[in-house]
Amino acid sequence: MQSELHQEFEEELLTEESMTRINSAKRENLRAGLKDFAAIDFETANNERSSVCSVGVVIVRNGEIVDSFYSLIQPEPNYYNYWCSQVHGLCREDTEEAPVFPKVWAQIEPLIEGLPLVAHNKPFDEGCLKAVFRVYQMDYPDYEFYDTLAASRRAFRYLENHQLQTVAAACGYQLKNHHHALADAEACAWIAREIL
Secondary structure, rough: OOOHHHHHHHHHHHHHHHHHHHHHHHHHHHHHHHHEEEEEEEEEOOOOOOEEEEEEEEEEEEEEEEEEEEEOOOOOOOOOOHHHHHHOOOOHHHEEEEEEEEHHHHHHHHHEEEEOOOEEEHHHHHHHHHHHHHOOOOOOOOOOOEEEEHHHHHHOOOOOOOOHHHHHHHOOOOOOOOOOOOHHHHHHHHHHHHHH
């Protein structure tokens, strides 16, 4: 009886160890998959997706961060609601003299040329990008977008939540200035290098 229990326990342990090795191998294969990309993060002035008021972009090539870009943006529509300002700390005075989106995007476009985009919560950031392109009647180039939020839910099922700062910490990155677009883009890039 005791030897049967011992054998079952060893089989379970072997299965757990095998699964750990398999999961590690899968993670390595996934990590090898996306080496070149641009992590992007937007903050908005109000509940309109087109109201981007800041953007952060981090360029990753061959798995290494090689460049970054940050800008304030004069939002469209140009008003701030209380809750958005509470989240990111920006207000109308911060962006009154900021460039409008097309001028900012003209600086970003050459940096991201040929790269897929990555965001933590793709529906939000991709939605912002599409909305602001529509507002300014710009042709949207149908960017390829990856989502570290969705990937983190698969890779880190055990986490209590999958918020950017939680997932970044699980990947060994301490996000110190959450809701600053460049800091968030850098955290997203760090996560993407680990799990995409």
